[in-house]
Amino acid sequence: MSEMIKITYREAIKQAIRDVMQNDERVFLMGEDVGNYGGAFAVSKGLLKEFGSDRIMDVPLSESGFTGAGIGAALAGMRPIVEVMTVNFSLLAMDQIVNNASTLLHMSGGQLNVPLVIRMGCGIGRQLAAQHSHSWEPFFAHVPGLIVLSVGTHEDARGMLISAMQSLDPVILFEYTFMLNLEKEIPADSGTVEIKKAKVLREGNDISLITYGAGVYKCLEAAEVLGQEGIEVEVIDLRVLRPMDEETFLTSVKKTHRALVVEEAWKSVSISSEVVSRIMEKAFFDLDAPVERLCGVEVPIPYPKHLEDASIPQVSDILEKVNKMLKP
């Protein structure tokens, strides 16, 4: 086993950006405040000095414009990384992403590739209220032609961008800002990661907890607690929200016969809706109990802490739900 190092989620992403910039001169980063400000969340701090303003480009507040420009630059032979400061602002760039980035390959009969990575900060939990607390993973995961990745662990923070940059198709990368300061151990030689498959992060025989993004560490924490009570939980990080890898969770469900899907996005028409449908279609007869979901409450996220907490699944909710499912 290789040596382990401690690293923050922020530093892991930053090292990945640095790696891809160093290894390919076609790569440049553009986004609001990525340069002089040091990145809205200090992810790109210092990179302007290291790479210069041609490659670390501060852009005006023009999400549709600069995202579209990123698509254009990708068409013309560059390998841009577009940073949309937070997912909340991606709505202004949605037309470019959905009508251009995701369709050009198909509409052109396979002539045009869009090798572009769009990174966005996301996640709930900092009391930023309704307009700054969106979970748009399901929106993007709805669109054929996009590759949608959710960075739920530090290893993926270090590796997903590097792998995404090798894709010929547009990749949307969700980064969870509340984890930026969180320190975890990863192998010192972490680099590219698989970006086609979900991952079993903890094995267990009693129940499958299927989640992504902000749910990953919460589910692992819950699994740890449940483990002490003798309940063996299998935790699956979906990672790739489109095209979805169903094999990993179907295999797990066939083993555990029970599944709980956890996500922060609103429940209706969500990632969990899709996961549950596929379990119904392909593993129904393997189930010992109805599949359950813990999702975001369908409310624009309110500002006060207690109401914000009540809007999204917490570790305690997961514990309670698993206990109910196993000891009815």
Next chain:
Amino acid sequence: MEKKKKLDSKEGQRLLKQMILIRRFEEKSAEEYTKSQIRGFLHLYSGEEAVAVGVIQALTEADNILCTYREHGHALARGVDPKAIMAEMYGKQEGCSKGRGGSMHLFEATKNFFGGNAIVSGHLPLSVGMALAAKKQKKNNVTCCFFGEGAAAEGEFHESMNLAALWQVPTLFVCENNQYAMGTAIKLTHSVQQLEKKGPAYGIESAAVDGMDLLAVMEAADKAVKMIKEKGKPYFLVCNTYRFRAHSMFDAELYREKSEVEEWKKKDPIPKFQEFLLKGKLITAKKITEIEKAVDAQIQEAIEFAENGTWEDNENLIRFVYSDTESI
């Protein structure tokens, strides 16, 4: 301080009191933030007081106001109760948005104060629509929309300017050019930095004014509002100003020199206006001290009101999602 509007001492003192209230309210808010009483994003208006106060004094109560997330000053100048604003920032039910919005989403419909929008430029089209409604309803009120110079790079700014001119509706667009959009200087966000030049391209009468000079802002705003009310057409007013404090409480201010801030502080609108009032014998030094004391008491009262406010029950989490769940 060239331009001398005929100001009587009562009005002069009222406006000075507003500016002092805003400044001290912001200082107190920062303090409460460090005590974790206020959370989420907090954007302070210190340095820019002359803009909100100078423009809003030109409006009547029937005129609509829309703002950005940096809107405490505008709310205070419009006469929203400081107690309700502070309670909102505490997340209490007694807040002007029932605690749901926080600092970035102050609303007071009874005062025609329509927020508090945290998506940069998101409220510009709304302001056009409100003015369009006034035109259709044959009302003679103005809709005044405040936004930053960063917002003027968004498509929504350009679309709104065109629509307002095309439809000939009574919108007053007020651009608060404080030189930075977060950490990105105007020279990096606008190809043409004299923003007032953008109005005529749409057929909108435009002007730029020293936003650090209350009297100058008042004169420019009075003229703009008069023109709009007479002709029913939009107007674009650029107020050149500066924020003395960081963009938000998360900003390390790596993008500007301290000396630049100090230079601008010499143009502080409050001492400048005080001096004008003193010179014109419209106020005495003693009266200024009285005003300061009264303001401090008012803010203390707001804090106590917020502290004594009540938290909304978790049971009510999904209030205000649809109109039929419950009205206010």
